[in-house]
Amino acid sequence: MVMTFYQRLVRHGWRSARTYALCNVINLWLRARNRWHWRHRVECPCCGWRGHDFLPVDCGKFMVLHGECPHCRGHERHRMLTLYLQRRDRDLIEGRRVVLHCAPERYVRDLLLRNPNLFIIGMDFEMYMAKRFPPPAIVADIQRLGIADNSIDLIFCLHVFEHVPDDRKGLAELARVLKPGGVAYVMVPFILELNATVEYGRPDPFMFDHLRAYSPKDFEPRLAPFSYEKITRHDFLTPEEIKRYRIPEKEVLFRCVKRPVG
Numbered sequence: 439m440v441m442t443f444y445q446r447l448v449r450h451g452w453r454s455a456r457t458y459a460l461c462n463v464i465n466l467w468l469r470a471r472n473r474w475h476w477r478h479r480v481e482c483p484c485c486g487w488r489g490h491d492f493l494p495v496d497c498g499k500f501m502v503l504h505g506e507c508p509h510c511r512g513h514e515r516h517r518m519l520t521l522y523l524q525r526r527d528r529d530l531i532e533g534r535r536v537v538l539h540c541a542p543e544r545y546v547r548d549l550l551l552r553n554p555n556l557f558i559i560g561m562d563f564e565m566y567m568a569k570r571f572p573p574p575a576i577v578a579d580i581q582r583l584g585i586a587d588n589s590i591d592l593i594f595c596l597h598v599f600e601h602v603p604d605d606r607k608g609l610a611e612l613a614r615v616l617k618p619g620g621v622a623y624v625m626v627p628f629i630l631e632l633n634a635t636v637e638y639g640r641p642d643p644f645m646f647d648h649l650r651a652y653s654p655k656d657f658e659p660r661l662a663p664f665s666y667e668k669i670t671r672h673d674f675l676t677p678e679e680i681k682r683y684r685i686p687e688k689e690v691l692f693r694c695v696k697r698p699v700g
């Protein structure tokens with residue numbers, strides 16, 4: 439821990455080292471509180487864990503409070519998508535469908551695996567990541583998917599496009615492989631304070647190799663290949679539930695449906 443603090447200080451400066459230290463201290467404190475505190479204020483819909491609080495997430499330059507479930511390690515986006523699927527789109531995930539799961543996260547995958555009738559294809563850009571998924575899993579560039587037109591019923595693509603050089607091309611590819619009437623669930627990490635998306639020009643090693651920071655103010659034109667619904671936490675959760683599941687304002691789910699041809 440001391441060594442990592444020192445490395446962060448040398449490589450990334452005082453602010454980064456301070457974030458690391460603070461995050462670890464809060465983490466230890468909250469883990470202890472979760473053990474002995476009788477009051478279960480929060481709940482993780484991904485794994486069913488209940489406790490006093492979720493843990494902070496160290497994002498390098500800053501820290502996200504109430505982010506990570508200490509049991510399954512799912513984050514806010516996983517909690518929001520799980521709740522949405524359970525409440526609003528249960529019929530979609532309980533049918534017989536072909537699913538493309540981009541950069542699969544097990545929190546969402548576990549929910550999908552409850553239905554043996556789903557044929558789930560895992561997809562990642564990196565071979566070593568694809569090997570970690572249960573088969574079938576493919577290695578592919580989301581900008582040039584080797585998948586036939588109109589062949590996929592459901593797509594899950596969470597926090598992927600901030601790593602993709604041409605995100606518009608990637609979204610057009612998702613629309614191409616989606617069947618007419620099929621649904622793609624898309625989420626990106628938003629920074630609410632930004633008035634416009636910031637392109638870094640190269641992967642930022644200290645922001646999880648993101649190529650850009652998305653602003654919620656200029657993201658939506660990228661979804662032009664789809665008809666889409668913008669879903670915020672207030673659309674399907676009560677204020678009490680937002681607090682219990684700790685879903686922050688920055689989490690927005692885009693439910694994208696392929697436009698019919700012609």
Ligand SMILES: [Zn+2]
Nearest residue numbers: 482485507510
């Ligand atoms: Zn959990």
